[in-house]
Amino acid sequence: MKVTVHRKAHFNAAHRLCNKSWSDEKNIEVFGKCSSPNYHGHNYELVVSVTGTINQDTGMVIDLKILKDLIYEKIEKEFDHKNLNLDVSYFQDKIPTAENIVVVIWDILRKELSSHLELEVTLYETPRNFVTYTG
Amino acid sequence: MKVTVHRKAHFNAAHRLCNKSWSDEKNIEVFGKCSSPNYHGHNYELVVSVTGTINQDTGMVIDLKILKDLIYEKIEKEFDHKNLNLDVSYFQDKIPTAENIVVVIWDILRKELSSHLELEVTLYETPRNFVTYTG
Amino acid sequence: MKVTVHRKAHFNAAHRLCNKSWSDEKNIEVFGKCSSPNYHGHNYELVVSVTGTINQDTGMVIDLKILKDLIYEKIEKEFDHKNLNLDVSYFQDKIPTAENIVVVIWDILRKELSSHLELEVTLYETPRNFVTYTG
Amino acid sequence: MKVTVHRKAHFNAAHRLCNKSWSDEKNIEVFGKCSSPNYHGHNYELVVSVTGTINQDTGMVIDLKILKDLIYEKIEKEFDHKNLNLDVSYFQDKIPTAENIVVVIWDILRKELSSHLELEVTLYETPRNFVTYTG
Amino acid sequence: MKVTVHRKAHFNAAHRLCNKSWSDEKNIEVFGKCSSPNYHGHNYELVVSVTGTINQDTGMVIDLKILKDLIYEKIEKEFDHKNLNLDVSYFQDKIPTAENIVVVIWDILRKELSSHLELEVTLYETPRNFVTYTG
Amino acid sequence: MKVTVHRKAHFNAAHRLCNKSWSDEKNIEVFGKCSSPNYHGHNYELVVSVTGTINQDTGMVIDLKILKDLIYEKIEKEFDHKNLNLDVSYFQDKIPTAENIVVVIWDILRKELSSHLELEVTLYETPRNFVTYTG
Numbered sequence: 088m089k090v091t092v093h094r095k096a097h098f099n100a101a102h103r104l105c106n107k108s109w110s111d112e113k114n115i116e117v118f119g120k121c122s123s124p125n126y127h128g129h130n131y132e133l134v135v136s137v138t139g140t141i142n143q144d145t146g147m148v149i150d151l152k153i154l155k156d157l158i159y160e161k162i163e164k165e166f167d168h169k170n171l172n173l174d175v176s177y178f179q180d181k182i183p184t185a186e187n188i189v190v191v192i193w194d195i196l197r198k199e200l201s202s203h204l205e206l207e208v209t210l211y212e213t214p215r216n217f218v219t220y221t222g
Numbered sequence: 223m224k225v226t227v228h229r230k231a232h233f234n235a236a237h238r239l240c241n242k243s244w245s246d247e248k249n250i251e252v253f254g255k256c257s258s259p260n261y262h263g264h265n266y267e268l269v270v271s272v273t274g275t276i277n278q279d280t281g282m283v284i285d286l287k288i289l290k291d292l293i294y295e296k297i298e299k300e301f302d303h304k305n306l307n308l309d310v311s312y313f314q315d316k317i318p319t320a321e322n323i324v325v326v327i328w329d330i331l332r333k334e335l336s337s338h339l340e341l342e343v344t345l346y347e348t349p350r351n352f353v354t355y356t357g
Numbered sequence: 358m359k360v361t362v363h364r365k366a367h368f369n370a371a372h373r374l375c376n377k378s379w380s381d382e383k384n385i386e387v388f389g390k391c392s393s394p395n396y397h398g399h400n401y402e403l404v405v406s407v408t409g410t411i412n413q414d415t416g417m418v419i420d421l422k423i424l425k426d427l428i429y430e431k432i433e434k435e436f437d438h439k440n441l442n443l444d445v446s447y448f449q450d451k452i453p454t455a456e457n458i459v460v461v462i463w464d465i466l467r468k469e470l471s472s473h474l475e476l477e478v479t480l481y482e483t484p485r486n487f488v489t490y491t492g
Numbered sequence: 493m494k495v496t497v498h499r500k501a502h503f504n505a506a507h508r509l510c511n512k513s514w515s516d517e518k519n520i521e522v523f524g525k526c527s528s529p530n531y532h533g534h535n536y537e538l539v540v541s542v543t544g545t546i547n548q549d550t551g552m553v554i555d556l557k558i559l560k561d562l563i564y565e566k567i568e569k570e571f572d573h574k575n576l577n578l579d580v581s582y583f584q585d586k587i588p589t590a591e592n593i594v595v596v597i598w599d600i601l602r603k604e605l606s607s608h609l610e611l612e613v614t615l616y617e618t619p620r621n622f623v624t625y626t627g
Numbered sequence: 628m629k630v631t632v633h634r635k636a637h638f639n640a641a642h643r644l645c646n647k648s649w650s651d652e653k654n655i656e657v658f659g660k661c662s663s664p665n666y667h668g669h670n671y672e673l674v675v676s677v678t679g680t681i682n683q684d685t686g687m688v689i690d691l692k693i694l695k696d697l698i699y700e701k702i703e704k705e706f707d708h709k710n711l712n713l714d715v716s717y718f719q720d721k722i723p724t725a726e727n728i729v730v731v732i733w734d735i736l737r738k739e740l741s742s743h744l745e746l747e748v749t750l751y752e753t754p755r756n757f758v759t760y761t762g
Numbered sequence: 763m764k765v766t767v768h769r770k771a772h773f774n775a776a777h778r779l780c781n782k783s784w785s786d787e788k789n790i791e792v793f794g795k796c797s798s799p800n801y802h803g804h805n806y807e808l809v810v811s812v813t814g815t816i817n818q819d820t821g822m823v824i825d826l827k828i829l830k831d832l833i834y835e836k837i838e839k840e841f842d843h844k845n846l847n848l849d850v851s852y853f854q855d856k857i858p859t860a861e862n863i864v865v866v867i868w869d870i871l872r873k874e875l876s877s878h879l880e881l882e883v884t885l886y887e888t889p890r891n892f893v894t895y896t897g
Contacts, residue, residue: 533668
């Protein structure tokens with residue numbers, strides 16, 4: 088009897104899309120205004136979805152306070168009010184597209200959760216553009 | 223050619239999280255303010271998702287008026303403007319966590335639907351905390 | 358040059374509508390299921406709107422961190438995960454309708470803000486029912 | 493390492509539900525006010541979800557500008573500000589229920605996408621009624 | 628001590644923008660695709676805002692059940708699942724722009740409310756286009 | 763008979779809050795993480811509200827296509843995918859707080875609108891923090 092528990096969080100960050108091995112022209116051709124040199128930014132919305140069996144004593148799959156604190160410590164503190172390209176080490180060699188960010192977040196959280204729990208992460212870059220990763 | 227039809231509904235209810243076999247201290251330690259003795263409450267939002275093949279005469283998987291009435295009769299009338307702990311028999315011996323509520327709702331609706339239809343239920347306790355059950 | 362700054366907050370609470378000087382029959386006649394004896398509840402959403410001139414050094418009307426902390430200390434701590442009828446002293450002799458709650462919240466916050474700032478409070482009981490008070 | 497990229501779009505259209513081989517009485521019995529003879533309409537919201545592997549050079553599954561333009565050219569231009577029954581050829585012989593519309597949209601987009609990409613489409617007829625098709 | 632009570636409602640309708648005294652060319656020039664001959668449609672969202680003093684016995688400005696029923700009887704039954712141009716008499720000689728619709732709705736509701744209550748109506752044609760009228 | 767027409771738009775931008783005449787310490791003390799040196803960013807949502815009388819020939823206060831194009835030309839093209847501190851001349855000597863941004867936007871749009879139209883602008887920095895300016 089498996090139930091999925093979803094928790095929403097958010098962080099506000101700056102980024103730009105840029106392949107360092109490409110010329111400026113190529114970056115603008117591929118990424119358009121997302122490659123704007125002085126960065127732009129987003130209110131990223133995050134949905135962390137954890138699937139597991141219900142603990143009969145607590146009626147919970149996972150204590151939401153623990154999940155909330157985990158997201159705060161491992162994601163929000165690292166990403167909120169940061170420049171993803173300059174301040175967040177995961178993007179030293181990775182373009183901070185929504186796709187790459189959601190994989191990074193999944194990898195971070197996966198290590199923190201018991202192996203019997205399944206994990207899915209959805210990341211909204213804007214209300215109209217979002218991505219999902221399940222490992 | 224299977225399509226999923228989703229219908230949103232809602233009910234407003236009071237509850238508290240409390241394992242009756244535990245001391246007050248243990249309940250507060252585990253459930254925190256969710257165990258507050260005089261109850262608190264939520265605007266629960268419900269998404270009922272039914273998957274099946276499209277009837278060629280009607281172009282529908284299931285008549286939405288029938289699904290809407292079913293949710294009203296079996297869920298909203300039972301749960302809306304109620305105290306889940308005191309007024310709803312399903313939670314006599316079950317802690318009304320979102321996880322347990324979504325399983326109860328799924329069980330109720332499953333009995334009412336033809337066996338060739340698949341069912342998933344998502345329950346929002348708040349816009350930031352929600353759960354999904356697929357049986 | 359006056360600008361209005363809006364800050365959203367929320368609290369989850371139980372309540373029931375009941376005029377203590379009336380019979381049960383009269384209460385049910387007037388308040389319907391909102392008078393259900395064992396309480397029901399809501400995810401209340403709050404918008405606190407403060408109007409004033411922009412401080413030229415900070416570019417702000419009011420520091421949002423200060424406003425956020427004020428709402429937390431004076432409103433969320435008092436109302437969140439509470440039974441408004443039983444746990445919140447303001448409603449000892451006042452029916453906790455959305456109208457009465459919004460006036461209580463406005464009165465609490467008004468005392469905490471400089472007199473040169475104007476205040477408006479909007480309270481959502483549900484996404485479809487909400488109230489506004491400006492003093 | 494597969495990621496799903498979601499893009500939201502919308503179109504505003506009129507329609508009515510009517511099986512041409514049925515009497516007016518039968519249509520009203522089955523479809524109710526949705527069969528109202530002079531049409532009614534909706535703000536349709538569309539979520540197009542494309543799953544594939546991340547291109548290491550771009551950090552993308554699919555260029556969102558290309559996906560956005562594809563949805564505009566193939567869906568929005570065909571459906572927006574139209575009468576689905578009278579103006580859109582796909583519904584000459586198909587009742588424009590949400591179920592049938594989502595299958596038509598999926599079929600159109602499927603032809604335009606590389607075969608190594610998976611496709612899911614969700615269509616909101618209203619915020620409370622929506623459908624999903626994955627082929 | 629005046630409080631404003633807001634109630635949300637909705638209706639789904641077809642319409643087209645067309646000045647009958649103009650040529651087709653002029654209508655298309657002015658109204659563009661909104662003048663598309665076979666109609667298009669919207670999920671109209673309505674916010675009815677009533678301002679008055681709080682009744683000390685009930686804690687209410689106006690009974691929301693009465694307001695909800697009034698909106699249903701006078702607005703939703705008249706406008707929902709209708710073609711505004713063809714089925715709704717108010718638009719025999721009036722172009723059903725959002726501006727004209729909101730004034731019509733305000734006029735209908737104004738007659739039904741006590742004169743000591745103030746009225747404002749907001750009408751969403753889409754989430755991005757909306758209008759407000761206060762008389 | 764005055765009606766207000768509202769149009770929503772959005773832009774994604776990077777910024778930081780920083781008074782250039784202050785020390786880093788003072789900036790961090792006053793602006794906290796909003797002063798983070800490498801910028802962060804937001805999905806800004808804009809509501810432009812124009813009040814005027816309804817033109818009897820068109821049923822409109824202002825042609826929404828014209829208003830939409832005006833917002834695109836004067837605001838979105840200037841602000842979208844930009845660094846407000848570095849790329850937008852208005853903030854050479856002005857801290858890009860939400861308060862200052864909304865006044866700048868209002869000033870730009872005010873010049874473009876006929877003097878018989880009234881203007882209000884609301885700017886959402888996040889769904890929970892927003893500001894309104896009416897001149």
